[in-house]
Amino acid sequence: MNIGLDARTIFSPRPRGTGRNLFDAYRLIPALRPDWRFTLYHQRPASQCPLVRGNGRSAWCWPQNVRLRRLEMPGDRFAAWFHLRLPLAAWRDRLDLLHLPANAAPAWCPVPMVVTIHDLIPLKVSDELPPRERRRFRRGILRAVRAPCHIITPSRATRDDLCSEFNVPEQRVSVVPWAPDRLVTDAPPSADGLAQLRQRYGLNRPWVLNFSGTGRRKNACGVLAALALLPETLRRRFLWVLVGIGPRQRVELLSQAVRLGVAADCRLLDFVPHQDVPGLLSGAVALLIPSLYEGFGLPVLDAFACGVPVLAGRFGSLPEVAGDAAVYCDPRYPESIAAGITQLLEPQVSKVLAERGRQRVTAFTWQRTAEAMCAAYERSVLAAGRLAARPTGATCR
Numbered sequence: 001m002n003i004g005l006d007a008r009t010i011f012s013p014r015p016r017g018t019g020r021n022l023f024d025a026y027r028l029i030p031a032l033r034p035d036w037r038f039t040l041y042h043q044r045p046a047s048q049c050p051l052v053r054g055n056g057r058s059a060w061c062w063p064q065n066v067r068l069r070r071l072e073m074p075g076d077r078f079a080a081w082f083h084l085r086l087p088l089a090a091w092r093d094r095l096d097l098l099h100l101p102a103n104a105a106p107a108w109c110p111v112p113m114v115v116t117i118h119d120l121i122p123l124k125v126s127d128e129l130p131p132r133e134r135r136r137f138r139r140g141i142l143r144a145v146r147a148p149c150h151i152i153t154p155s156r157a158t159r160d161d162l163c164s165e166f167n168v169p170e171q172r173v174s175v176v177p178w179a180p181d182r183l184v185t186d187a188p189p190s191a192d193g194l195a196q197l198r199q200r201y202g203l204n205r206p207w208v209l210n211f212s213g214t215g216r217r218k219n220a221c222g223v224l225a226a227l228a229l230l231p232e233t234l235r236r237r238f239l240w241v242l243v244g245i246g247p248r249q250r251v252e253l254l255s256q257a258v259r260l261g262v263a264a265d266c267r268l269l270d271f272v273p274h275q276d277v278p279g280l281l282s283g284a285v286a287l288l289i290p291s292l293y294e295g296f297g298l299p300v301l302d303a304f305a306c307g308v309p310v311l312a313g314r315f316g317s318l319p320e321v322a323g324d325a326a327v328y329c330d331p332r333y334p335e336s337i338a339a340g341i342t343q344l345l346e347p348q349v350s351k352v353l354a355e356r357g358r359q360r361v362t363a364f365t366w367q368r369t370a371e372a373m374c375a376a377y378e379r380s381v382l383a384a385g386r387l388a389a390r391p392t393g394a395t396c397r
Contacts, residue, residue, distance in 0.1 A: 104140025119295020150380035226337035304357030
């Protein structure tokens with residue numbers, strides 16, 4: 001079977017969650033199906049990709065059944081690379097299946113498709129995107145659900161939202177959960193590395209971590225409001241480190257922190273290098289993710305892998321991912337977040353949750369993710385009449 005992947009997120013100069021996750025999965029998938037051929041389509045030179053480069057050449061050696069193919073599209077107006085250049089290449093390369101991993105399908109595609117829809121955040125959280133971008137996002141989802149393609153979601157919560165919002169039959173969707181970041185699990189920081197990290201970011205107290213990002217759903221404002229409600233003796237025992245704060249958001253959050261009287265206890269950090277994340281996480285006392293909505297919630301698994309207890313919002317996919325290994329709050333109310341923080345930081349509660357997290361994260365592995373993705377590919381190609389059924393193999397949940 002001949003499989004193609006829109007691999008632009010893998011080859012991005014600054015890979016985010018989707019790119020890192022695809023890379024982790026595709027380190028395993030080609031070996032699971034050695035008789036298949038895989039073509040990874042990208043726009044940027046492979047040498048610019050920090051996931052695979054090293055010392056002037058690729059640090060990751062792709063197997064023989066993987067081909068990297070760069071498709072250039074100067075200017076790329078109106079997303080012509082996605083809507084025309086990629087589908088045309090898929091047809092010319094005689095693909096049996098093209099995987100689109102980023103919440104959208106092209107306007108035209110002459111080969112069978114699998115589309116990953118990670119979440120419906122712009123449609124579920126008001127003001128997450130400007131109206132024009134929200135409409136563009138919705139059009140991408142509509143193209144996917146109206147096309148005769150199979151859909152992957154990372155959680156049952158996203159699947160259920162998709163089926164409800166767009167009337168998609170459940171049998172068209174495979175739930176393929178992600179797993180912890182390999183950098184977190186495979187490269188724990190040394191004592192010297194942690195000491196350098198503390199010095200670099202001015203972490204002169206034990207810290208509680210929050211990956212804020214720039215989206216409203218991450219609820220950085222709610223975190224600061226909750227800190228102001230904590231007893232002063234508790235708040236000042238820790239630094240409250242918010243990561244992923246953009247320049248404009250930083251001004252707003254710093255103003256809020258000053259107004260609430262919590263600025264001296266906070267660190268508002270920009271996007272940090274990916275290699276610093278394992279240290280920030282494993283050195284943390286706890287992780288706060290009081291998000292208004294998530295399609296999966298990878299930081300939860302990363303924290304579990306590090307033995308770090310978690311406070312999570314009770315909406316979206318977070319309860320599905322965290323199970324009984326987290327304290328939950330209603331992220332709409334700072335009082336609920338503050339109560340959850342107080343409970344989370346009780347030593348006995350932290351100890352129990354850390355152990356539950358270590359046990360729970362063992363159910364999420366890249367081997368299982370890769371097997372489930374292969375099964376989704378097979379299901380899609382079988383539906384298109386291009387593949388005989390395999391007598392054995394992994395099945396999607």
